Amino acid sequence: MQTELKRDESSRWRLVAAAAIIVGAVLLVYLPALRAGFVWDDEQLITSNPLLRTFSGLIEIWSGGRTADYFPITNTAFWIEHHLFGDNPLGYHGLNILFQAADAVLVWLVLRRLQIPGAWLAGLIFGIHPIHVESVAWISELKNVLAMFFTLLSILCFVEIDEKPRSRTWYILSLIFFALALLSKTQVVFMPMVLVLCLWWRARDFATLRREAIRTWPFFVMAAVFSLITIWFQNRGIGEEEIIIGSVARRFVNAGMAVWWYAGKVFLPARLMAIYPRWRFDSPDLSEWLPLIALVLLIGLLWFFRNRGLRAGFVAVGYFVVALLPVIGLVRMAYLRSGTLVADHLQYFADVSLIALVCAGVTMLANRGRRELKTAIAVISILSIGVMGVCAWQRTQVLHDEESLWRDNLAKNPDAWQAHARLGQRFFRQEKYSDAIEHLRRAVELKPELPEDHNLLGLAYCRAEQFDQGIREYREALRLKEAKPSTGQTASVATIRTNLANALTIVGNNLSNGAREIPAEAMRRYEEAIAQYEKALELEPNQPGIHRNLGILLARLGRYDEAKAHLRATLQIVPNEPAARETLEEIEAQLH
Numbered sequence: 001m002q003t004e005l006k007r008d009e010s011s012r013w014r015l016v017a018a019a020a021i022i023v024g025a026v027l028l029v030y031l032p033a034l035r036a037g038f039v040w041d042d043e044q045l046i047t048s049n050p051l052l053r054t055f056s057g058l059i060e061i062w063s064g065g066r067t068a069d070y071f072p073i074t075n076t077a078f079w080i081e082h083h084l085f086g087d088n089p090l091g092y093h094g095l096n097i098l099f100q101a102a103d104a105v106l107v108w109l110v111l112r113r114l115q116i117p118g119a120w121l122a123g124l125i126f127g128i129h130p131i132h133v134e135s136v137a138w139i140s141e142l143k144n145v146l147a148m149f150f151t152l153l154s155i156l157c158f159v160e161i162d163e164k165p166r167s168r169t170w171y172i173l174s175l176i177f178f179a180l181a182l183l184s185k186t187q188v189v190f191m192p193m194v195l196v197l198c199l200w201w202r203a204r205d206f207a208t209l210r211r212e213a214i215r216t217w218p219f220f221v222m223a224a225v226f227s228l229i230t231i232w233f234q235n236r237g238i239g240e241e242e243i244i245i246g247s248v249a250r251r252f253v254n255a256g257m258a259v260w261w262y263a264g265k266v267f268l269p270a271r272l273m274a275i276y277p278r279w280r281f282d283s284p285d286l287s288e289w290l291p292l293i294a295l296v297l298l299i300g301l302l303w304f305f306r307n308r309g310l311r312a313g314f315v316a317v318g319y320f321v322v323a324l325l326p327v328i329g330l331v332r333m334a335y336l337r338s339g340t341l342v343a344d345h346l347q348y349f350a351d352v353s354l355i356a357l358v359c360a361g362v363t364m365l366a367n368r369g370r371r372e373l374k375t376a377i378a379v380i381s382i383l384s385i386g387v388m389g390v391c392a393w394q395r396t397q398v399l400h401d402e403e404s405l406w407r408d409n410l411a412k413n414p415d416a417w418q419a420h421a422r423l424g425q426r427f428f429r430q431e432k433y434s435d436a437i438e439h440l441r442r443a444v445e446l447k448p449e450l451p452e453d454h455n456l457l458g459l460a461y462c463r464a465e466q467f468d469q470g471i472r473e474y475r476e477a478l479r480l481k482e483a484k485p486s487t488g489q490t491a492s493v494a495t496i497r498t499n500l501a502n503a504l505t506i507v508g509n510n511l512s513n514g515a516r517e518i519p520a521e522a523m524r525r526y527e528e529a530i531a532q533y534e535k536a537l538e539l540e541p542n543q544p545g546i547h548r549n550l551g552i553l554l555a556r557l558g559r560y561d562e563a564k565a566h567l568r569a570t571l572q573i574v575p576n577e578p579a580a581r582e583t584l585e586e587i588e589a590q591l592h
Contacts, residue, residue, distance in 0.1 A: 018120055019105050026101040026127040029389050032396045033093045033137040039405050040274070040422070042139045045078065046092070052082040068237045068334070070229050073150075073183040074143040092139045099145035100127060100136045106152035111356055113159050114201065116312075117367070118359030121381065125355050128388055130269040132351070133395040134344040143185040144348045150181035151188045151349070158195055159202075161215070171215065178219055186230040186326075188349060192219035193322045197315050227326075234333050242449070243336050245329055246281035253284040254341055255328040256292025259321055262347045266354045269388075272395055273409045275416040278339035279329075295321070316357035323350035338418050339447075402426045417446035421453050428456060433464040444473075451480040455496050458503070467507045474500035494539040498546050501532035505553055518557070529553060544573040548580045560587050 038047055051057035051066065052075075060066060061075040077095075085091030108123025116122075126132070135144040154177035161167045161174070181188045195216050196209075203209040245251060265272075280288075299321070302314035327346040329336060335343065366377040398408045403426060409419040424440035427433070440457040447453070454477035461470035478496045504525045511522035518526070533550040540546065551566035564587060570580040 022104045022108065022124050022127055023101040025124060026104055027097060029128045029392045030097045030136055030396055032393060033097060034090060036093060036137060036400045037089050039138060039399055039402050040140065045140050046082065047087050052079045070233050071143050071185055073180055074146055074185065077142060077146065089139065096136050096139060096142055096145055099149055103145055103148045103152060107352055110152055110156050113156060114198065116356055116360050118363030121363065122356040122359040125359065126352055128392050129351065130272060130388060130391040130395050131265050131344050132348055133392050135348045137396045137399040141345050144345055147181045147185035147188050148349060150177045150184060151191055154178040154181060159198060175218055179222060182222060182226045186226045189223040189227050189326060190322045192216050192223050194319055195219060197318055201315050237334055243332055244281045245332050245336055247283065250281055250284050251330050253288045253292055254279060255330055256295050258328040258341050259295055259324055260291050261342055262324060262350060263354060266351050269391065271412055272344055273412045274405055275338050275409055275413060275418055276340045276342050277413050279341045312357060312360060316353040319353035320350050415446055417443045425456065428460055433460050436460040437464060449480060451477040455499060458499060462503050467503050471500065471503050474503060494536040497532045497536040501529040502549060504529035526553060526557060542573060544570045544577060548577060551580060552583050555583050555587055560591060563587060
């Protein structure tokens with residue numbers, strides 16, 4: 001009896017030590033992320049998100065009023081983090097890393113529960129694989145590591161149902177964890193199919209499978225409901241923006257190629273980047289059908305030979321494909337606006353199956369081989385883990401800040417319009433206007449239909465005192481915005497009109513500088529500026545800056561009554577606005 005207790009205690013300590021090694025490896029690899037800042041849409045989702053500041057914002061997170069996606073658990077986590085850490089990225093990065101460590105341990109425990117060889121090795125590799133860096137070191141991707149955490153807990157509870165006396169409790173827990181996963185990120189809608197694969201993996205015959213699979217129907221219902229919710233939110237967020245996904249034939253062709261592409265990144269995670277080169281969305285050539293045909297043939301062969309040693313292969317490939325179905329371009333989604341079909345963070349949920357398959361194969365080969373083979377496999381495994389860890393460490397450093405991320409991206413994909421746009425925005429904020437112009441100009445060349453990029457390019461030109469070019473960009477932004485009012489996310493029609501009016505006013509001032517009378521060309525610029533200000537006020541009548549600028553311009557032209565009306569409107573909104581008060585006092589002095 002005492003011997004058995006000692007054996008149990010020793011076994012528990014071995015499990016703790018094994019988990020500690022995985023956690024330690026993850027913490028070590030992602031250590032550079034603790035010194036990183038906010039990147040990409042972290043500003044939109046976190047630092048500039050008004051919903052994170054108040055309790056009413058938390059309510060709106062759950063009601064889905066203004067959110068781009070319905071991920072209330074993730075956004076609630078951001079709400080809590082914002083109140084704990086504010087705008088300090090350290091805490092946000094730390095939480096992402098901890099969830100990644102927990103996910104890696106759970107991968108090991110789930111595979112171990114399913115009696116898959118090499119489970120611990122698979123958990124370790126999942127934790128430090130370079131392809132997962134984007135999901136961990138990018139704060140906004142908390143939704144990935146959080147949804148994976150709940151998904152793995154749901155699977156772990158589900159496989160315990162027949163093994164424990166309190167099966168109903170495990171079943172209810174599995175449902176709860178799946179609901180939490182869906183509320184974190186709806187990409188996990190594939191999980192019910194994974195449960196069926198797990199049941200098939202353990203079942204001895206189809207009669208047993210049919211009997212046990214009945215209990216998965218609530219999971220399928222939840223997945224269907226959240227799929228519809230996601231499509232609705234995505235369509236609302238996209239609005240009238242044109243996102244090309246191609247014909248039905250092209251979607252299936254691209255889906256087949258995407259599966260192979262993602263599989264390649266699992267085995268050779270080289271040249272990783274935030275935005276990959278654009279994919280084709282025109283009519284497919286005959287040769288482009290080959291990857292899809294090869295995929296179907298592979299799945300068919302694995303199924304045909306499932307009873308001849310390829311059962312594990314069918315489960316692994318089946319899981320991989322099913323997990324990718326929501327994100328391989330079969331339906332229109334916002335992530336496709338960049339023109340590419342693939343992204344590192346989109347394969348986060350799928351990779352575990354291929355990793356587990358390889359680790360199981362390697363472990364079984366080592367267990368059956370001679371000492372020399374075991375030694376060789378051990379050395380290769382250690383070297384592979386070391387290389388992956390180093391690559392993940394280096395990739396984590398790339399995500400240190402916006403500039404390093406997008407410079408790395410442009411070095412590998414010079415035609416990534418979003419990378420140019422993001423760099424242009426960063427340089428504009430840093431008042432490096434020549435650099436901002438360079439990247440924003442390239443961004444609008446690559447994707448000319450976005451009014452916000454034209455508007456920012458116009459601002460950069462004007463800050464660099466290149467007003468004619470700035471006016472041209474404002475006019476283009478205005479044309480695009482009025483053609484499709486819902487396009488763009490930051491520049492309203494009133495904002496663009498105000499920017500255009502400001503530029504026209506400055507040009508008019510330059511043309512009339514030192515002249516006793518206002519030249520005709522300057523007057524034309526002034527009149528157009530007045531018209532733009534007035535149209536902007538029709539859209540946003542309570543903007544003090546527009547009233548102030550229009551009032552000052554009208555005063556310059558001697559239209560004092562109109563000027564006073566706008567200047568007084570400014571002071572009603574902002575009582576101590578200095579320029580408006582000073583101009584109003586000058587008008588009163590001249591009139592008296």
